[in-house]
Amino acid sequence: MRPEWLREPADVNALVAHLWSTTAHKVDGVLEVGGVAVTDLVATHGSPAYVLDEADFRRRARAFRDAFAGADVYYAGKAFLCTTIARWINEEGLCLDVCTGGELAVAERADFPMERVGLHGNNKSLGELAKAIEIGVGRIIVDSFDEIDRLAALTRELGRTARVMLRVTAGVEAHTHEFIATAHEDQKFGFSISSGDAFEAARRVTGTDGLELLGLHSHIGSQIFDTAGFEVATRRVLALHARISDEIGVALPQLDLGGGFGIAYTTQDDPSDPAQLAIELTKIVTEECRSREIPVPHLSIEPGRAIVGPAMCTVYEVGTVKEVALDGGHSRAYVSVDGGMSDNIRTALYGADYSATVASRVTGAEARLSRVVGKHCESGDIVVRDEFLPVDIQVGDLLAVPGTGAYCRSMASNYNHVLRPPVISVNDGEMSVVLRRETLDDLLATDVAMGDLES
Numbered sequence: 001m002r003p004e005w006l007r008e009p010a011d012v013n014a015l016v017a018h019l020w021s022t023t024a025h026k027v028d029g030v031l032e033v034g035g036v037a038v039t040d041l042v043a044t045h046g047s048p049a050y051v052l053d054e055a056d057f058r059r060r061a062r063a064f065r066d067a068f069a070g071a072d073v074y075y076a077g078k079a080f081l082c083t084t085i086a087r088w089i090n091e092e093g094l095c096l097d098v099c100t101g102g103e104l105a106v107a108e109r110a111d112f113p114m115e116r117v118g119l120h121g122n123n124k125s126l127g128e129l130a131k132a133i134e135i136g137v138g139r140i141i142v143d144s145f146d147e148i149d150r151l152a153a154l155t156r157e158l159g160r161t162a163r164v165m166l167r168v169t170a171g172v173e174a175h176t177h178e179f180i181a182t183a184h185e186d187q188k189f190g191f192s193i194s195s196g197d198a199f200e201a202a203r204r205v206t207g208t209d210g211l212e213l214l215g216l217h218s219h220i221g222s223q224i225f226d227t228a229g230f231e232v233a234t235r236r237v238l239a240l241h242a243r244i245s246d247e248i249g250v251a252l253p254q255l256d257l258g259g260g261f262g263i264a265y266t267t268q269d270d271p272s273d274p275a276q277l278a279i280e281l282t283k284i285v286t287e288e289c290r291s292r293e294i295p296v297p298h299l300s301i302e303p304g305r306a307i308v309g310p311a312m313c314t315v316y317e318v319g320t321v322k323e324v325a326l327d328g329g330h331s332r333a334y335v336s337v338d339g340g341m342s343d344n345i346r347t348a349l350y351g352a353d354y355s356a357t358v359a360s361r362v363t364g365a366e367a368r369l370s371r372v373v374g375k376h377c378e379s380g381d382i383v384v385r386d387e388f389l390p391v392d393i394q395v396g397d398l399l400a401v402p403g404t405g406a407y408c409r410s411m412a413s414n415y416n417h418v419l420r421p422p423v424i425s426v427n428d429g430e431m432s433v434v435l436r437r438e439t440l441d442d443l444l445a446t447d448v449a450m451g452d453l454e455s
């Protein structure tokens with residue numbers, strides 16, 4: 001009944017340190033992050049709330065920047081972006097990857113230097129592309145032949161040059177410890193190397209006035225724990241890079257290997273640190289370039305999850321506890337919290353595993369296998385599928401889930417018209433609101449027909 005990897009804890013009060021941001025610890029059973037007790041945070045800002053550990057976020061950003069000192073590190077804003085994050089990323093000397101006009105608007109509002117922004121997206125609109133060119137975005141990662149045509153027309157019309165990279169698919173798909181290397185990838189992103197589309201795209205871009213081809217870009221997946229998949233992809237991408245040099249006569253100055261570096265959501269996960277990743281990726285690139293006798297391009301990477309994921313946790317309040325009988329005389333405790341799939345869709349969407357701990361008190365009770373669920377009208381509304389929680393867990397307890405910084409707030413929805421929680425940053429005993437809690441007025445603001453009801 002319990003997943004094989006899940007062990008019953010010796011002490012149900014204890015935090016598994018490496019799943020939490022670096023400043024997180026418990027004092028008499030109360031979780032403190034950034035010197036702030038989550039009980040105080042909830043008393044001030046309500047529940048549920050995302051708690052963002054500023055020192056931890058900055059430390060992880062800096063660790064990537066320092067480890068990849070000869071390269072550029074683009075923080076992948078899709079993991080979580082707001083003006084505060086853009087500002088911190090800038091202050092820590094990283095670049096920023098955005099993939100829509102909305103994310104670009106956040107970067108602009110935060111005064112992020114546009115030459116250090118990369119714009120992704122498989123279906124960027126004319127408006128998004130025009131805006132990117134006008135405000136001087138440093139690189140546009142081109143994803144289709146239609147986009148090449150759009151950019152050619154736009155740069156002509158605006159009398160500007162766009163610096164671009166080509167998103168290529170190397171036939172490698174990696175998730176966690178597994179990767180698959182095939183000739184083809186059946187997905188929507190990029191130009192296939194094996195079909196010849198990627199070479200043809202390079203030919204068209206290099207033959208277009210107004211477009212400057214900086215290099216090739218490959219992103220192979222997410223939650224990746226070793227570099228074997230990167231190695232296969234890099235060889236294939238550098239083979240194309242060399243062919244472009246030989247046959248088109250253009251030595252591309254850059255290469256981007258994307259993001260996808262894994263983090264520890266539960267005790268199953270054992271991520272590499274940035275220093276180790278830097279050593280391994282740099283070795284893969286330099287050895288492949290040496291064997292092909294080509295200059296080593298300037299490298300860039302795009303970590304999102306590995307920077308912001310562990311820097312946040314979500315604090316919920318328990319609303320109901322239910323014992324549900326299972327087959328074979330077993331039972332499971334269903335602990336319902338005041339959020340759910342609207343603030344963390346990853347469990348429902350990807351079958352992601354999370355962990356949880358009681359965050360507001362110490363307990364002497366035994367642990368039992370429990371499931372943390374949300375308040376939505378979906379039986380798949382699960383936050384933490386399996387966790388040992390104390391048998392005395394009760395209504396009003398605070399429950400904290402670590403590792404919710406990436407793709408939780410950024411994928412949050414208003415399903416069931418639930419209001420999205422705030423993001424509260426904590427540092428040195430101070431809390432500040434980074435994103436405020438939504439209100440019913442926010443929710444109803446787009447319902448313009450409401451006026452008809454009132455009149």
Ligand SMILES: Cc1ncc(COP(=O)(O)O)c(C=O)c1O
Nearest residue numbers: 076219222259260302303304305
């Ligand atoms: C092109 C690209 N770069 C970077 C990332 C960031 O991935 P992660 O947050 O897993 O590091 C993604 C995620 O989907 C991506 O599509």
